[in-house]
Amino acid sequence: MTNEQLQAWVEQISHDSFGLPFRHRASFNRRLRTTGGRYFMKSHDIEINPAQLEVYGKEEVERIIKHELCHYHLHLSGRGYKHGDPDFKRLLAQVGGSRYCQGLPGTAKRRVLPYRYKLTCSKCGMEYLRKRKVDPARYRCGRCAGPLRLNAL
Incomplete structure (x- = not known):
C-alpha cells in the first residue's frame, strides 16, 4: 500500500x-x-x-x-x-478503534538496566547507586555534605 x-x-x-x-x-x-x-x-x-x-x-x-x-x-x-x-x-x-496496538513479533520488551555507577562519600562512606553517569563535583553527600567519588560497577 x-x-x-x-x-x-x-x-x-x-x-x-x-x-x-x-x-x-x-x-x-x-x-x-x-x-x-x-x-x-x-x-x-x-x-x-x-x-x-x-x-x-x-x-x-x-x-x-x-x-x-x-x-x-x-x-x-x-x-x-x-x-x-x-x-x-x-x-x-x-x-470501534483499538485502545492499544498489538506488539510486533521480534520486538523484545525493554529491560531495566541494573545500576552501573556508584557514588561514594569521601567522609562517611555513604553509597549512592545510579543507573546514569553523573558529575560528582556537582553533588555532595546527603548525610554529611562531604565530597563524592564516582565508581563504575
Missing part, C-alpha cells in the same frame, strides 16, 4: 466513522517500532506503522487509524484528546 492509498483510506474512514473530513496528511513511517501510529498536534498529520499492516492486516490497521482519528477530531474540536480523557474513551468505543 502506498502513502496515497493510505491517505484515501484515512479520509474514507474519517468520513464513514466520524462524519467529518480529514484535511491533513496521512503517511507510513517505517521508523516506528513500538507504536502502531501517531498523531502530531502541531501539524495535525498522522503516521502509521506499515509493519502492523504486514503482520496483522487491514482490520487491525483500521482500528489504529480510528484511534489516531479520535485524537485528531477531538483535538481540533477542543475536547479531551488524551488517552485518559473521558471524551477520548467514549469516542474510541463508539467508532
